[in-house]
Amino acid sequence: MSNACAVASLLIVTAFGHAAAADAVPLQIAAARRVAVPLAPFLGESIAFENAIEAALADAAARSAATTDGMPVRAVVEIPPGRHLLRRPIAIRDQAGIGIDGGGGTLVQTQPVRVFEIERCRDVVITNLAIDYEPLPFTQGVVTEIDPAGITVDLTIDPGYPADAAFAARLRHGMFHVVDRDRECFMLGGRYALQTAAAIAPAAGMLRVTLVWSSFECGPGQRRLARGDTVVVTAPGPSAFMIRDSDRIGFVDCGLHAAPGFGMMFDGGAGATVLERLRVVPGPPPTDSGRARLCSTNADGTHFNGVERGPTITHCEYKLTGDDPVNVHGFYWFVVGQAGPRVFALSPRQPLGLQVGDTVDAVDGETLAGKGQAVVVAIRPRPAGECAASVARVWAGRAPPLGSEVVHEVTFDRDLDLAGGDAVASRDRCGAGTVIHDSSFHGGGRVMVKTHDALVENNTFDRSNMAALHVGSDIGYWAESSFAQDVTIRGNTFRGCGTTANHFFPDADAFATVFVGCTHAAGARHIPPGRENKRILIEGNRIEDSGAAALQIMNADGVLVRGNSIGRTFLRGSVFAAGSKFGLAPDAAVLVLMSRDVTLMGNEIATGDIARRRLFIDDASAGAVNQTPHE
Secondary structure, X not given: OOHHHOOOOOEEEOOOOOEXXXXXXXXXXXXXXXXXXXXXXXXXXXXXXXXXXXXXXXXXXXXXXXXXXXXEEEEEEEOOOOEEEEOOOXXXXXXXXXXXXXXXXXXXXXXXXXXXXXXXXXXXXXXXXXXXXXXXXXXXXXXXXXXXXXXXXXXXXXXXXXXXXXXXXXXHHOEEEEEEOOXXXXXXXXXXXXXXXXXXXXXXXXXXXXXXXXXXXXXXXXXXXXXXXXXXXXXXXXXXXXXXXXXXXXXXXXXXXXXXXXXXXXEOOXXXXXXXOOEEOOOXXXXXXXXXXXXXXXXXXXXXXXXXXXXXXXXXXXXXXXXXXXXXXXXXXEEEEEEEOOEEEEEEOOOOOOOOOOEEEEEOOOOOOEEEEEEEEEEEEEEOHHHHHHHHHHHOOOOOOOOOOEEEEEEEOOOOOOXXXXXXXXXXXXXXXXXXXXXEEEOOOOEEEOOEEEEEEXXXXXXOOOOOEEEEEEXXXXXXXXXXXXXXXXXXXXXXXXXXXXXXXXXXXOOXXXXXXXXXXXXXXXXXXXXXXXXXXXXXXXXXXXXXXXXXXXXXXXXXXXXOEEOOOOOOXXXXXXXXXXXXXXXXXXXXXXXXXXXXXXXXXXXXOOOOEEEEEOHHHOOOEEEOOOO
């Protein structure tokens, strides 16, 4: 294995003397003897590339199951350089200790389907390989006409980008983003994002897009769509990579240049993914176009759903992802009834992220206060039946669940004082131990770290669409856990983040470049008193030219903010409706809300026309914040 895969142990040390090992589990192939499996013998005129590579992988797996001179074998399929066209996904299932070396070439998916489906695998490493789509799963162009209602928009599409009837037919549930072509980011003051209802191709090089709601119905701080705006329109589809129930999957020196949905989706399993020098960035422009691509993945770049151990992401680059570059989380399961002593009927957003033997954190659905821990001893799915109305209530205002007609009777090893609407989340399947360091993020969404024992260090964030870094729970719309505990945010640089208007809408929970807290239910009009984000260190970061506030700490207990440099904030000269959900009009660079045991020391914090003071402390946090005099 190359040194790139051997990720050293990292130690997170918080300000409170707590030490949590965030060891990136090394891929267990370091001592293996590498055996090359050339792909060429498996190729032929009548053999599809997908069939050839699957046959080569099967051969590699058989070799890796053997030993040579007492040493384990790591068989690596070697793909010839060049562009290789696909028409279906490549399946890798139930394999261990194998690799793919792309030889610096590119796999080009010609259908709106996945590129790889990896299931129940262990110690699989893919290196030196780029992934792209042709035709592209998005298009881009310039607004030339808008109907008086702001619903129908005519676009002149950049040369070489999709503008045909087949692509238009895929835009029934697409996304419509206004972008800044020169700065390669979402437009300052634009909305992220508008949803498409339909589209047609009225003439060559043109699309007529119908939006779900009017582009003229603007929220606070949002600019109207206008002729001459550059837009990206994405057609929904599957993830380029789907990795399920797998352990220690690695991507080293790889490129991901397009995806109809997420770039990489990791669903369940042991996790411990290693991403080393992965580039999730737009590919080259079409051959007949001089216009650079303004999108990489249509949705998240890399998304980790309910994995046991979080990823180690190092020396990676993310640019112009349609949504979050990185999202690591578990799931909340909501109480909708009680079936007996220690037995509760729970409704998850999807039946993932909770298994027998897991330790759960229980949380009050109203106050967000912790209700203790327990171990799962049994899970039994059954029809929702009499719980159907309760299921509807807990998901009102949240993303619709998958399978609301089923609930799960979960038995715990001890009594928990749970009521309808309360939630439990596994501590064992939320991506704990996530490490993100020495990487860059430009022009996309938020890096989401909803877990514990995590480190975010020495990264660069440029022109993120809202918060650049979200640490903590999303018990609100997406129902994604967990609260942040034992997390270090150190040595990062944030520049020009918070470009869109979404920060400033009345229902926004987060209105800062760096957000440590949680999102709340849509109807909340006060900050719940829970303080489950615990032992957070924010140290040595530089935050410059923030669209909203620089740092927001909320629902936290035990935070040290030390040695940070904070420059200009609220660059648009107004807070618009930021904070109005909670009756606030923020006028400071740093906001401390519903928190205790917060210490600020040695920070440089600028003020300005809006941020007239360095620090705002709400009444619920009064007396619980320690600060050096100049802060």
